Amino acid sequence: MTDTYAKLANGKWTSGLFKTLKLPQPVKLTRFSQGSDLISGRLLIGAATDSELIKPIIETFKDADLAIAYPHNTKELADLNEQFNHSALNATPISLAAISKADKFNGIIFDASGIKTSQQLSALHRFFQPVIKQLSACSRIIILGRPSEHLEEVSYATAQRSLEGFCRSLAKEIGKNGSTCQLMYVQAGSEPLLNAPLRFLTSAKSAYISAQVIKVKPGVLPETINLVKPLQGKTALVTGASRGIGAAIAETLARDGAHVICLDIPAFKQDLDNIAHRLKGSAIVADITAKDTPAKIADFVRGRSLDIIVHNAGVTKDKTLARMTNNHWDVLMDINLSAMERINHQLLDEDLLNQYGRIICVSSMSGIAGNFGQTNYATSKAAVIGYVDAMQKPLANKHITINAVAPGFIETKMTAAVPFIVREAGRRMNSLKQGGKPIDVAEAIAFFAQPQAAGVTGNTLRICGQSLLGA
Structure with missing residues (x-):
């Protein structure tokens, strides 16, 4: 079914009128097509101090074009250099203070699992505020945390539950350019199972999904994984x-x-x-x-x-x-x-x-x-x-x-x-x-x-x- 309004809102001769009248101008969403890359463009990865999920995140995207913003005052950079051979990683360390208008990202993944108090929620602002304007159209933001119902410390559970409000509000701010934001709650012990949900939510396959919360739990992975035909033989x-x-x-x-x-x-x-x-x-x-x-x-x-x-x-x-x-x-x-x-x-x-x-x-x-x-x-x-x-x-x-x-x-x-x-x-x-x-x-x-x-x-x-x- 044709969306005539969307065509007019983005038309060569009519888009200016829509902009002047401040009418919604929906961006044509980028959707997956057979033969195209599942993950494309540059991804920015960051983490709050003492977060626990950045390693499986980098493992998932180790073949992508990565910019990695490391937490301040930690030894994570050295640790990750040891665990991931940087000669095999297409990764660039990046300082948030040095972000320029020329830096563009097709995706931002932030590990918020280390946010354990209300005071530490400032990490969300400190990380996203300098980079949010650097999102390309139809980009993806994914925030990872821990499910509050599995956390014993009240302050930790409180801080992690707050991520939902942040994610949903941020999704409304970036939706105007066709971008989306999702939250993944990762139960302890399910870290090896992050690959599939991360790749799906970062890809063009999730074009019309935004402000969603996905909970990842422990499970059993298949011995072999076919990324091109994941349902082969099923x-x-x-x-x-x-x-x-x-x-x-x-x-x-x-x-x-x-x-x-x-x-x-x-x-x-x-x-x-x-x-x-x-x-x-x-x-x-x-x-x-x-x-x-x-x-x-x-x-x-x-x-x-x-x-x-x-x-x-x-x-x-x-x-x-x-x-x-x-x-x-x-x-x-x-x-x-x-x-x-x-x-x-x-x-x-x-x-x-x-x-x-x-x-x-x-x-x-x-x-x-x-x-x-x-x-x-x-x-x-x-x-x-x-x-x-x-x-x-x-x-x-x-x-x-x-x-x-x-x-x-x-x-x-x-x-x-x-x-x-x-x-x-x-x-x-x-x-x-x-x-x-x-x-x-x-x-x-x-x-x-x-x-x-x-x-x-x-x-x-x-x-x-x-x-x-x-x-």
């Missing part, structure tokens, strides 16, 4: 796969090497067969609410290797509560929530999802912020978030991760049918001042599906450009 089941976001999910998982089993209702059989054929995948024609569908899926995958389940199928049946019939409530709840529970129960009960499997559920911003006329839909999507949170512990015994995405305004045929004024409000009411694309949702799901994302479970990731509504 089999994924995607419900609602025939069109829109579901089709984008199927395409992206196939791009990353997975064999995709596409599932949708009989009414969409032609579209379903087309996409399954194009992706060299498989198709299951079924209504997920039918009583025999979980068994039908189980029979289909039995004897195969099922590694990934993506619960994308869902509907809206909008009415104000006073006008909502039993059917509006019951049918929607069955499609959006109960069917997912039944399918998972069948596959898990029969041990048909492999060890180290991945379950990804599609929630919605409506499940976080609520929405007028959507008490049924918001209830179902909030329940999905609750389900993900509750299931992470019982699934951990088999090293299966479960996460959710919560899309905001995504440009689809459904949003194209929304009245013009409502559609424009949906597009502009976020820090990036534009709607997302189905590929933005698909890229996040593909990240969760990766074997190397073993430390990421129980998360709900908003794909909304930092919507001004919701948490």
Whole structure:
């Protein structure tokens, strides 16, 4: 769907008028394309004094063009020189006092894990204030800390929890040039698992994700990692796969090497067969609410290797509560929530999802912020978030991760049918001042599906450009 406003706002002859009137001018976001570098441009890495995560950060980006701002009054420079052979690192030590207008960065990664008191929060200002204007368009900022619920010292927990407010506010300041800011809480013992989330959040694959908090926990990494085809040899089941976001999910998982089993209702059989054929995948024609569908899926995958389940199928049946019939409530709840529970129960009960499997559920911003006329839909999507949170512990015994995405305004045929004024409000009411694309949702799901994302479970990731509504 064409965003005419964005075209005019950035047009050769019209952009000046928009600027004069101080109207939003959304930057065209840089998105990942096949064959392009996952990490591009110069990255600046810094850390607060006595922080603990800078070493795995540098390990992740050791092949990138790095500028490293070392903490003051520490021996970290010498220590890191010992651990990382600087002849193999494309890294330049940099003084924040010497930053000039010529210095430009495509990403800034800051280790805040050493901030243990309210007084030490000044490290955030001291580091970011000199460099924030040096961000290129569509850049990334990632801040790393420790999860406050795992910290015994009150002052330490307090300081680390404050990072969320800093991250979300900074994201709103840099969103005008298409840049984003994320926060990663790294549980002790999960340092070796930082590679996948760091690379995803720094890349163009996370273009429409901003102001999000991802928690990384201990997990088991695969012996070998394929960065080009991370899902090579994996089999994924995607419900609602025939069109829109579901089709984008199927395409992206196939791009990353997975064999995709596409599932949708009989009414969409032609579209379903087309996409399954194009992706060299498989198709299951079924209504997920039918009583025999979980068994039908189980029979289909039995004897195969099922590694990934993506619960994308869902509907809206909008009415104000006073006008909502039993059917509006019951049918929607069955499609959006109960069917997912039944399918998972069948596959898990029969041990048909492999060890180290991945379950990804599609929630919605409506499940976080609520929405007028959507008490049924918001209830179902909030329940999905609750389900993900509750299931992470019982699934951990088999090293299966479960996460959710919560899309905001995504440009689809459904949003194209929304009245013009409502559609424009949906597009502009976020820090990036534009709607997302189905590929933005698909890229996040593909990240969760990766074997190397073993430390990421129980998360709900908003794909909304930092919507001004919701948490």
